[in-house]
Amino acid sequence: MDRILENFILALRGSGVRVSVAESIDAMHVTDLIGYGDRGILKNALSAALAKTLTEKEIFHMTFDRFFSTDVPFDHAYDIPDAMKGEPDEEIPFVAQMILSGNMAGLAVAMSQAALSVDITGIQFFTQKGLYVRRLMQQMGLDELNDYIRELRANGDDESTRIANMLEEGREDLTDRARKFVERQYDLYAGSATEGMIESYLRNARLTNIEQHHYQQIRVIIRKMVKNLRDLHTRRKKGAKRGQLDFKKTMRSNIAYQGLPFDTRWKMKKIDRPKIMVICDVSRSVSTIVRFFLLILYSLNELIEKIDTFIFCSNLVEASSIFDKYDLEEAVVRLQTGTGLDIWMGRTDYGQSLRDFWEGWSGNLTNKTTVIILGDARSNFGEPEVGILKRMQERSKRIIWLNPETPSLWGSGDSEMKRYLPFCHIARECNTLNHLERAIHALL
């Protein structure tokens, strides 16, 4: 594949567009077909072959413009002493010749060639910038240039000093350009490494410590996570023994029995999807982590057909409608503040909330229901109503309690976790994305 295209695809991957090998081969055919002649057409054509969603298209356009922009301009030339013009001197190093003769195009070419030989596409961290600038300069013949300047200085006469000054100026200028060049390359290629690192960091970081500005990235990770989980789990379909007779299928499967409908096939398919009820604490004590709970709930809601969501603080309300009505940002804010819901954001009261749940929705609990409770079980020393949780446990398939506190803190102070614990099928510490993922895996 030609080098430019290869580097461009590298840059695209760096910016977060997933480009498979098959797609890069397509891109190659595309460039074979239309060539590099027309920028607009090339852009359209490559975007059709490489970027496959709307967001990817946006990234693609940005990267394309950056990648195929003109290089750091080598425009201004130096005052060249007449003595230096004419036949190039064998003694003078090549870079010095180019600087002195003002051969800016030559310098530009030399720099991109140097970039190829030091393989600048491997740059990953911003700390490597200095290193690459140095390598680049060395490749271009910095050492020879320095030697030559030293030699000129040693000569001592006016003309030599003047040339030496000029060369030094040229060297500074060149270093500057090299630095800019490396900056640009870093922007293009380093994205992938850093993105991967951020993702692994975010997955293991405590959710309470994650800054607001990583919020978007978390969203992406969660979506990815939920999608993977869903792909794993939605295929559990089995044929049901009722519904409409699927005549064709029955016939096909009964050819062996002379077409007698011996083994009947039905049109109904039963999809074995878990029925989930989520009860989420939105009080202040868990406010930092609740955002992520809600985030993951929202994603689950988009992907799994049926989830009933309840939120509580001093009392408990159903909140499923919020997920359907609003987009993510707004839904999370609304749920966190209880806007538009009949919820009272006073002291957290687990007892009252469980009572509310039992009175209002216990009828919906069946032996297929999984109840997830997200909360720290800190009930401000109110009556915890452990009995209700026990009854809930008897009625439902499973109760999963996800607690943002570490198990050593369970039961300390006003935490009622120890008392709830016997009635939970699974009780887990949950304060990183990896914890969440494992919990949801267990759920499905």
Place this chain on the structure above:
Amino acid sequence: MKPFHDEKFSSIEVVQREFKQAGYICSRQIATTVYLAYHLCKPILVEGPAGVGKTELAKTAAFFLGVPLIRLQCYEGLDESKALYEWKYGKQLLYTQLLRDKLDQIIKGENGLDGSIQKLHEYDDIFFSMDFLEPRPLLKAIQEKKGAVLLIDEVDKSDDEFEAFLLEVLSDFQVSIPELGTIAAVSKPFVFLTSNNTRELSEALKRRCLHLYIPFPDQKLEREIVRTKVPDISERLETQLVAFIHEVRKLDIKKLPSISESIDWARVLMILHVDKLNYDLIHDTLNTFVKFEEDVKLVKEQLRSMAEKALNVTAT
């Protein structure tokens, strides 16, 4: 497909011009993608809001190439037997009944079971041959001798399983029928897939396609489209109309009016013999392009200012 229509796909400009002549105004992006898809023999996955002409693109391509358009409308529960092929069970049963005597005759000479079976084997697979096969759109498309345009409409509405099943057809242009073996395309069809993005399509499917996103057009392009579809429209009306539609698209409503709605509106106005817009007219014909009660209410609230903006476009 490829060798038959090379001259029609000699360059991107030709594609753009010819499509225009066929009544489809396409941007350079669309023309480029169509051109590439033909030369690389790749399917095109077309995405975009409803009513920007995704399906129309495939229709125009078929018209332009002079080949049949074979359309497969996707929906939940669509399966192979509806998309690919189906055995003609009735015919098979009928024939076995009718040919019972014949079968007896064939076997007559033989005494043993082995012999009879041997004899029958000579007539192997009579009932599982092409004569008893009912080709559905996908099979039909790859059997067309001069190629065809295959439109797989709203592929996002189908199930994941069906999507996986499409992969074989789209990458190798062949289908497997267990009783007959693999049937390869006589001539590779030109495939368009459209999607409204109701769900994310799989990576594997996307990888096999060129991707084209058709957004709402800018005012200039839309004016051209309206003019092509409704040739009698006056220039002033066309400008005002498109400007107003663009104003509506800025609102946060349930269903944004698309190109097809602009065209409908233009046609309605032509029937009313209108040559320029005014507030009352917009108010009365609003329901041709805003289709939900809530949306109508919302648009009416801001109708004054929007109409003013749109009407002034021609003034300047």
